[in-house]
Amino acid sequence: MKEIICIVCPNGCHLITDGADRIEGYKCERGLDYAKAEMTNPTRVLTSTIRVVGGIHRRCSVKTDRPISKVLLMEAMERVNSLEVAAPVECGHVLIKNIMGTEANLVTTREVAGI
Amino acid sequence: MYDLIVIGGGPAGLAAAQAAYEEGLRKILVVERDGELGGILNQCIHNGFGLHYFKEELTGPEYALRFIRMVEKTRIEFKTDTMVLDVQPDCTVSMISKEEGYQVCEARSIVLAMGCRERARGAIVLPGARLAGIFTAGTAQRYVNIEGHMVGHRVVILGSGDIGLIMARRMTLEGAKVLACVEIMPYSGGLTRNIVQCLHDNDIPLYLSHTIVDIKGKNRVEQVTVAKVDDFKKPVTGTEFTIDCDTLLLSVGLIPENELTRKAGIPVDERTRGAYVFDNMETLTPGIFACGNVLHVHDLVDYVTLEGQRAGRAAAVYVKGDQKTENLRMMTLKAGKEVTYTVPQYIRVSGSADESAPVFFRVGRGILKGAVVVQAEDEKIATFNREHMSPGEMERVALPMKLLSRARVAEISVSVEDTSELLK
Ligand SMILES: Cc1cc2nc3c(=O)[nH]c(=O)nc-3n(C[C@H](O)[C@H](O)[C@H](O)COP(=O)(O)OP(=O)(O)OC[C@H]3O[C@@H](n4cnc5c(N)ncnc54)[C@H](O)[C@@H]3O)c2cc1C
Ligand code: SF4
Numbered sequence: 001m002k003e004i005i006c007i008v009c010p011n012g013c014h015l016i017t018d019g020a021d022r023i024e025g026y027k028c029e030r031g032l033d034y035a036k037a038e039m040t041n042p043t044r045v046l047t048s049t050i051r052v053v054g055g056i057h058r059r060c061s062v063k064t065d066r067p068i069s070k071v072l073l074m075e076a077m078e079r080v081n082s083l084e085v086a087a088p089v090e091c092g093h094v095l096i097k098n099i100m101g102t103e104a105n106l107v108t109t110r111e112v113a114g115i
Numbered sequence: 116m117y118d119l120i121v122i123g124g125g126p127a128g129l130a131a132a133q134a135a136y137e138e139g140l141r142k143i144l145v146v147e148r149d150g151e152l153g154g155i156l157n158q159c160i161h162n163g164f165g166l167h168y169f170k171e172e173l174t175g176p177e178y179a180l181r182f183i184r185m186v187e188k189t190r191i192e193f194k195t196d197t198m199v200l201d202v203q204p205d206c207t208v209s210m211i212s213k214e215e216g217y218q219v220c221e222a223r224s225i226v227l228a229m230g231c232r233e234r235a236r237g238a239i240v241l242p243g244a245r246l247a248g249i250f251t252a253g254t255a256q257r258y259v260n261i262e263g264h265m266v267g268h269r270v271v272i273l274g275s276g277d278i279g280l281i282m283a284r285r286m287t288l289e290g291a292k293v294l295a296c297v298e299i300m301p302y303s304g305g306l307t308r309n310i311v312q313c314l315h316d317n318d319i320p321l322y323l324s325h326t327i328v329d330i331k332g333k334n335r336v337e338q339v340t341v342a343k344v345d346d347f348k349k350p351v352t353g354t355e356f357t358i359d360c361d362t363l364l365l366s367v368g369l370i371p372e373n374e375l376t377r378k379a380g381i382p383v384d385e386r387t388r389g390a391y392v393f394d395n396m397e398t399l400t401p402g403i404f405a406c407g408n409v410l411h412v413h414d415l416v417d418y419v420t421l422e423g424q425r426a427g428r429a430a431a432v433y434v435k436g437d438q439k440t441e442n443l444r445m446m447t448l449k450a451g452k453e454v455t456y457t458v459p460q461y462i463r464v465s466g467s468a469d470e471s472a473p474v475f476f477r478v479g480r481g482i483l484k485g486a487v488v489v490q491a492e493d494e495k496i497a498t499f500n501r502e503h504m505s506p507g508e509m510e511r512v513a514l515p516m517k518l519l520s521r522a523r524v525a526e527i528s529v530s531v532e533d534t535s536e537l538l539k
Contacts, residue, residue: 005311009166012307047161058263061160110176
């Protein structure tokens with residue numbers, strides 16, 4: 001018996017699994033999917049910031065538009081840290097398509113006006 | 116003369132302004148002291164916002180932008196870089212800005228939405244030297260996420276509030292080593308999901324029932340001493356150990372910013388540190404409403420939005436003169452067993468069958484399985500079953516007016532019965 005805390009939504013349901021087919025305690029389907037993924041290939045959405053030149057702020061926030069494998073997070077951060085955009089920046093702008101060969105794109109999550 | 120002045124342009128203020136506009140108010144002003152709208156969300160770049168409200172997972176800035184886009188489409192007026200200095204019970208608001216100087220504006224109603232600020236070192240009487248390298252977690256968050264300065268490399272976090280947990284992950288991603296999260300209480304103050312995603316994921320140890328008893332260093336923090344605490348939160352001698360670090364982040368709670376509220380003479384509840392309110396979010400001063408973190412500290416922005424909308428709608432009803440409160444019976448909500456506070460504290464019981472009053476509350480300790488009991492004298496009028504209640508997570512129940520109008524008493528209580536104990 002293993003406990004997995006579902007983190008898909010703030011409810012944080014406590015799921016119990018026997019490591020195979022039996023998964024209990026989820027309040028919705030998303031929780032079930034999460035527990036299955038957590039047992040095989042845990043994934044997370046990466047959120048960070050990148051450098052902005054000529055903007056009202058020096059950083060613009062970014063995210064992967066879907067979760068990526070947990071083991072790729074640190075390497076993906078290296079890619080993120082090498083990026084730079086010029087203001088003005090739009091929200092939802094795709095910076096890297098299929099980051100690290102995953103199906104996720106790295107996108108901006110805010111606007112940054114130019115000065 | 117404005118119909119409504121909203122103080123604070125965070126999610127609470129924006130939702131209130133938008134809702135009042137939708138109810139037909141046209142002369143609405145939102146005053147924000149920061150250079151842009153969105154409030155604290157702009158620095159919360161992590162995802163997890165909006166799951167209840169939008170049914171999708173957004174980052175803080177994205178959630179804020181949705182509401183900014185909405186209000187931009189209206190004729191609501193905005194003053195950014197403008198600080199409100201004073202509020203009068205007759206709805207006069209004084210403010211100051213670089214561009215327009217000192218100004219006094221009059222309104223028919225006000226929504227208070229100033230959010231909260233972090234408790235700093237002074238508020239918890241931290242021992243040790245006064246050194247560089249000690250930040251509140253939210254200040255560090257702003258430096259890292261908006262201004263682009265890394266605040267340190269070897270980090271210890273005191274307190275397990277959400278901002279501290281989020282920063283533990285953020286600093287790790289940016290290449291820092293987060294050595295420990297130290298919490299004086301026997302439970303964490305943050306959301307479970309943040310404990311999992313931020314601490315467990317990065318193998319950061321969480322020391323519950325521990326605190327920092329000393330901080331050493333020359334100019335900057337070099338070492339902290341951690342010790343276990345007893346049931347009375349007193350450090351236990353002999354349990355001390357040291358951690359070498361260059362940065363200490365404090366995540367020891369938030370305090371609603373109610374200086375303006377107190378100065379206006381609006382009664383404040385010492386438990387929530389926010390104004391006392393009715394179920395329509397009106398304070399005890401007629402025409403002045405409050406919502407969001409200024410009223411009580413929320414963990415989920417979705418509920419902040421709902422509360423803001425409720426306040427905005429009620430302000431519109433008030434301005435249009437449709438508020439018929441004289442005929443309504445007033446009920447006091449008491450926090451009963453295991454419950455530390457309720458918001459609202461008062462309900463005006465309307466006869467309308469389809470209405471209900473949302474009641475937010477927190478429990479004083481972790482309860483695995485419980486029943487939320489609403490009671491009028493000795494009679495239980497409603498019971499709601501809940502699992503995994505903890506002081507770090509706000510609970511919500513909706514009380515149908517129909518039920519309340521049946522109870523012929525002036526006071527009802529909300530308490531929690533621990534049913535997990537009964538199971539044993
Ligand atoms: C670090 C952190 C992480 C969080 N994580 C999550 C999460 O994962 N999921 C989630 O759902 N929720 C999360 N929350 C909670 C959520 O973000 C807050 O509850 C919400 O932003 C509160 O909104 P608000 O409008 O009440 O306050 P704020 O966003 O603080 O806005 C208040 C505004 O009022 C302005 N103001 C204050 N005083 C004055 C004055 N005198 N004159 C003019 N303007 C003034 C301030 O500048 C500010 O812009 C988090 C909060 C924090 C701090
Ligand atoms: S199981 Fe569903 S309701 Fe429970 S935490 Fe997961 S997503 Fe949320």
